[in-house]
Amino acid sequence: MFTELxxxxxxxxxxxxxxxxxxRFRWWQxxxxxxxxxxxxxxxxxxxxPLWRRLTTEDGKASAHLYVNGRHYAESKLPALFEVPGGTIEVKPSSFGLKRSHYVTGDGAERQLTxxxxxxxxxxARLAAEHPVLSGAIGGLSLLVLVVSLALLLMQLAEKLSQIPPVAEQVGTFTSFVTLTGWANFALGVAAAVASTERALRLRYSRILDGS
Structure with missing residues (x-):
């Protein structure tokens, strides 16, 4: 939701x-x-x-375009807020797509756009409707990948920080019980990006998991 400011x-x-x-939407998009x-x-x-425009703008932000009955009606830099009958349409980006595309009424009720x-x-969305069990398993796997990735990242960061002399003198050193090679860290990063992209397809977002 948007704050008043x-x-x-x-x-x-x-x-x-x-x-x-x-x-119309093309398959390569x-x-x-x-x-x-x-x-x-x-x-x-x-x-x-058009999410790809984030790569061509100086501020790294794309724009949202509002069409009414197939005609371009308005546009705005993201995050965007469009006034429509009965409320507003809110559009917010994440690093891997969108985290919000909702219609919000004047009394605060909201509905995700289709x-x-x-x-x-x-x-x-069709996979979720036709194969809910499989969809739930994929969503659970994405969440698990992000949780594991964050945990490993925090352990490696804690190990690095504990090796700083002033920190080591105060609290001692910490050794992560999992040591990853450069390739393993790269693979983990790719897996986390794929997981966050899958969640973005469902407009799922966590500042801690997807934002890190």
């Missing part, structure tokens, strides 16, 4: 659209574009986020 700043960032038509929609008062509101069926998010 962030809410005002987000609304100030919104710019009017140019009316261009919404382009699975990890570079997020596309979510919701129908309000008979109109279709679609949020289009991902485009052709997108990676849409395919992940």
């Amino acid at each position: 962030r809410r005002r700043r987000a609304l100030e960032r919104v710019k009017p659209g140019n009316g261009r038509p919404l382009k 699975h990890l570079s574009r997020a596309l979510y929609s919701i129908r309000l008062d008979g109109d279709l509101y679609t949020v289009d986020v 991902p485009d069926p052709a997108s990676a998010e849409g395919r992940r």
Whole structure:
């Protein structure tokens, strides 16, 4: 949710659209574009986020584009907040995609927008609907990978810090019971990135796990 100050700043960032038509989702855009929609008062509101633009902007931030019935209506730098009938649409990024794409009513009730069926998010949602047990297992594995990665990272960090002379003199040294090679650390980092990407497809985010 947006605080009141962030809410005002987000609304100030919104710019009017140019009316261009919404382009359909392409298969090669699975990890570079997020596309979510919701129908309000008979109109279709679609949020289009070209995630790849984070690599081409000076501040590393992408923009969210709001389309109404397939026409470009507004745009804003992320995190974005768009006023729509009955409330607002909130869009917040994470390092691996989006962590929020929700419709929030005036009384605080919220509903997640529906991902485009052709997108990676849409395919992940279909897997959850058609194979809930498998989906739960994949989600649990992603969570486990992140927990283990964080635990190993903290142990290695504690070992390094304890070797600093002033720290060693005060609290002694700590030796991690798990020693990883450079390749093992690289593989662990890749596994954590994949796990966070899988969670981003479901708009799951933890500041401690996914943010670290």
